[in-house]
Amino acid sequence: MCGIVGLHLRDPQLYPQLGRLLETMLCQVVERGPDSAGVAVYGDRRRVPEGHAAVSVLSREREALRAIPGAVVTEAGDTVVVAAPAEPAELVAAVRAADPAATVIGAGHDLAVYKGIGHPRVLAETYDLVHAQGWQGLAHTRMATESAVTPQGCHPFSVGPDQCLVHNGSFANHATIRRELAAAGHVFDSENDSEVAARFVADRLAQGEDLDKALRLLCERFDGFYTLLVTSGDGFAVVRDAIACKPAIIAETDAYVAMASEFRALAGLPGIAEARLYEPDPERVYHWTREGVTP
Amino acid sequence: MNEPVVVDLATSSVRALNAELHAPGAKSYEVRSPQGAHAIAAGVDSEITVDVRGHVGYYAAGMNDGGRITVHGNAGTGVAENMMSGTVRVTGDASQSAGATAHGGLLVIEGSASMRCGISMKGVDIVVGGDIGPMSAFMAQAGRLVVCGNAGDDLGDSIYEARIYVRGTVGSLGADCVEKQMRPEHLTELRDLLAEAGLDHDPAQFRRYGSARRLYHFTSGNTY
Numbered sequence: 001m002c003g004i005v006g007l008h009l010r011d012p013q014l015y016p017q018l019g020r021l022l023e024t025m026l027c028q029v030v031e032r033g034p035d036s037a038g039v040a041v042y043g044d045r046r047r048v049p050e051g052h053a054a055v056s057v058l059s060r061e062r063e064a065l066r067a068i069p070g071a072v073v074t075e076a077g078d079t080v081v082v083a084a085p086a087e088p089a090e091l092v093a094a095v096r097a098a099d100p101a102a103t104v105i106g107a108g109h110d111l112a113v114y115k116g117i118g119h120p121r122v123l124a125e126t127y128d129l130v131h132a133q134g135w136q137g138l139a140h141t142r143m144a145t146e147s148a149v150t151p152q153g154c155h156p157f158s159v160g161p162d163q164c165l166v167h168n169g170s171f172a173n174h175a176t177i178r179r180e181l182a183a184a185g186h187v188f189d190s191e192n193d194s195e196v197a198a199r200f201v202a203d204r205l206a207q208g209e210d211l212d213k214a215l216r217l218l219c220e221r222f223d224g225f226y227t228l229l230v231t232s233g234d235g236f237a238v239v240r241d242a243i244a245c246k247p248a249i250i251a252e253t254d255a256y257v258a259m260a261s262e263f264r265a266l267a268g269l270p271g272i273a274e275a276r277l278y279e280p281d282p283e284r285v286y287h288w289t290r291e292g293v294t295p
Numbered sequence: 296m297n298e299p300v301v302v303d304l305a306t307s308s309v310r311a312l313n314a315e316l317h318a319p320g321a322k323s324y325e326v327r328s329p330q331g332a333h334a335i336a337a338g339v340d341s342e343i344t345v346d347v348r349g350h351v352g353y354y355a356a357g358m359n360d361g362g363r364i365t366v367h368g369n370a371g372t373g374v375a376e377n378m379m380s381g382t383v384r385v386t387g388d389a390s391q392s393a394g395a396t397a398h399g400g401l402l403v404i405e406g407s408a409s410m411r412c413g414i415s416m417k418g419v420d421i422v423v424g425g426d427i428g429p430m431s432a433f434m435a436q437a438g439r440l441v442v443c444g445n446a447g448d449d450l451g452d453s454i455y456e457a458r459i460y461v462r463g464t465v466g467s468l469g470a471d472c473v474e475k476q477m478r479p480e481h482l483t484e485l486r487d488l489l490a491e492a493g494l495d496h497d498p499a500q501f502r503r504y505g506s507a508r509r510l511y512h513f514t515s516g517n518t519y
Contacts, residue, residue, distance in 0.1 A: 028331075243430075244410055247372060247390070263350050263371060264331030277350075277369060279390060279409050282429065 002155075002168040003029025003261045004248070006138035006229045007269075008236035008288055011255035014270075015043070019132025021269060023124050025258070026139040028265035030120045032168075033141030037120035038154035039127055040164040040231065043110045043134035047074045052083040055095045056113040056158070058151050059102035068094045077116045077126040078151045079105065088161050103152055103189050108162030109233060110134070115154035135290065136236060138229055140166040146174075147191040157195045160202030162233030167194035168246045168261060169225035177221065197222060201230060215239045215285045227280075229259055237287040244282035251275040257288050299323035299346065309335055316362075319343050331371065336364050339381070356383040359400060375402045378419055391428070394421045397438070403492045410447070413440045416457055422492035429466065432459055441488050443496055451504055459504040460485050462496060473507040 005025035009015060018041065026037065041047075048054040049072060057080050059065060065082050066073050068091075072083040084091050088107045095102060106113030114127040120141045124130070129139075140155035147153045156164035171177075174193035177200060182188065186199050197218060204214035211232055218228075219239065227246040230237045238259050240248055251258045251266045253275045260266050263277070280286050300321040302312045305328040312326060316339050326347040329335055333352040336345045339362035347355070350368040360379040369387035378397040385393075388406035395411070397419030404412075407425030411433060418437040429447035432440050435457035445463035452469020458481070459472075468474075485498040 245391070249390075262331060262352060263369065264333075264352050267330040267350070277388075279428075282410070 001032050001143045002166075003032030003141035003265070004138070004166050004168050004227065004229050005029055005140075005260045005265050006136075006166075006231070006236065006238075006258065008136045008231075008257040008290075009134075009255065010253075010257070010291065012135070014255055015135055016133050018134045018137050019044075019129045022132070022137045022139055023129045024268045025260060025265040026124055026129070026141065027121055028267070029141050029261055032261055033143045034119060035144050035149045036115070036117040036142045036151070036154045037123045037139060038113065038115040038142075038156050038166075039124070039129055039139040040106065040111060040113045040137060040156045040158060041129075041132045041134045042136040042162070042231070042233075044112055044132045046131070046133070047072075047081045047112045048083045048110050052085050053088040053091050053109055054081055054083040054107070054112055055088065055091045055104060056081050056106035056111075057095055057099070057102045057104050058115065059095075059099045061099035061102065064098040065095065065102075068098055076114050076128065077123065079114045079116065079127070081112045105152075105189075106156075106158035106164070108158075111158065111162050111164070111233075113156060113158050113164065115151045117149055117151055117154070136231060138164060138166055138231055145170050146193040150190070152190045153192045155194055156231075157192070157198035159189075159195070159198045160205055163198070163202055163205065164231045165194065165198040165201060166229050167197060168227045169241070171197065171222050171224035171226065173223040193224075197226070197228065205232070211235045211237045212285050212287045215287075219283050219285075227261070234290040235287060236290075237285060238280050239285045240280055240282050242283045244280075248280050249277060250280060250286065251277050297321070297323065299325040299344070301325045301327060303327040304329055304332060304335075309333070313337060316343065316345065329368070333371070336362070339364065342381070350387070359383055369406070370404075374404075375400070375419070378402065388425070394419050397421075401491060407444065413438070413457070416440065420488055420491075422488055422494065424492075424494060426463070430469070432457055432472075433469065435459075439484065439488060441485065441492070441501075443494060451506070453510060454506045456506060458484075460488075460498075460501040461504065462501045465502075465504070468504065471507050471510040472504055475503045475505045477501070477503045 070084045155166040171193040174196040227248045323344040329349040331352040337357040340360040345364045352371040354373045356364040361381045365384045370389045375383040376395040378400040380400045384403040389408040392411045394402045405424040410428035412427040412431040416438045422441040426444035432451045436455040442461045446465045448466035449469040451472030
């Protein structure tokens with residue numbers, strides 16, 4: 001069992017409240033995953049100033065990271081967010097050069113990813129989630145089944161530019177797909193089965209597929225139980241396996257699309273009484289794109 | 296009629312609510328601010344009336360034995376699971392496994408129900424005003440399932456003896472579930488069930504499904 005919450009804002013007036021809303025949602029799925037929690041926020045200018053790219057890392061060499069030219073470095077527990085006026089790939093290279101032992105847990109144009117182990121409510125405070133701003137975010141509370149409880153094993157898995165994947169469930173054939181991806185040159189950061197799904201999606205997106213197609217291919221290739229929430233630099237998508245025993249509920253209003261493992265995580269959202277509430281059908285990809293933004 | 300006792304879950308716990316409902320000091324209760332909490336009004340075992348104003352989480356009205364429980368909103372996974380007797384009504388939609396393993400009583404879902412509605416039902420009557428999701432009535436053993444809308448794929452897979460009535464389309468039938476003739480006694484029981492649920496559809500618009508009874512015994516012919 002794990003808990004998933006995600007919020008894709010349509011109304012810019014809600015951007016300053018993203019973190020507060022996400023924290024309220026996260027705290028309602030604590031019992032579903034008390035081991036650890038991870039959060040991703042898109043567009044938080046406190047950590048990723050305008051015109052900057054950002055790389056989120058698990059690193060002990062914080063002085064070395066601060067020495068990166070132009071770097072704006074903020075810390076949140078185990079996580080360090082390094083922003084700089086550069087392209088994400090360049091900044092990832094600079095971060096790896098500064099700390100070869102660091103684990104990169106997210107990179108993109110306006111994405112910050114936080115990971116840590118412990119009580120999700122405490123971690124939300126560590127991440128200062130309540131004050132985060134932005135246009136999209138997601139969070140995951142983990143009850144580990146497939147790999148160790150470490151910051152590296154936390155969701156979201158962000159292995160492509162501005163991409164994130166969170167998973168409730170377990171994959172049966174992840175080791176096979178891991179070997180195939182490794183043979184094709186992908187390098188893994190953890191033993192986690194969900195990381196395999198994230199690398200598979202990133203691989204398909206890198207080959208030019210869109211999020212919708214990549215997730216339909218995932219349904220064909222992966223065997224097991226899953227409710228997935230996958231985000232990109234302009235998109236927000238939900239998919240469940242054919243049996244769909246891992247819960248999911250979606251709420252849509254003119255102001256947002258929200259997804260959570262359970263309704264109680266949505267109960268505190270503004271205008272929820274008038275929202276369109278529904279459960280995603282099995283093996284159907286639900287996909288929303290940020291309006292007015294070209295990828 | 297006496298005014299119901301109001302319990303507001305914004306200020307009271309589900310545990311305190313359920314403790315009161317298990318040893319009721321009143322005949323009628325109104326529950327406010329449910330906020331999707333789990334196990335609301337689970338384990339009621341007397342003929343009390345409970346009205347829940349809002350959406351509930353998992354296992355609402357589970358194990359009900361005699362209560363008349365209405366959720367004025369949507370219900371999460373396993374509403375009225377293992378009900379023994381009484382009535383549970385959901386005015387909105389219900390999530391997965393509504394009425395799972397329930398032995399008796401009547402579950403009415405005015406909206407639609409998600410996957411696995413009536414899974415392993417053991418005697419309950421379930422009436423759904425809208426649609427039901429895939430894999431409903433899986434291994435159903437006894438009782439009646441009435442669907443006024445459409446049914447998803449694999450309806451009645453591995454069904455034993457429950458009777459299923461569907462007014463709309465069926466995505467597909469599961470293993471050993473077949474369409475059966477609608478005889479006069481079926482039209483009569485369907486009319487009664489619809490009336491009990493407060494719906495006025497014409498029973499003649501429904502089709503009946505049930506077990507072909509080919510999976511009762513292990514034989515080499517049971518491959519499919």
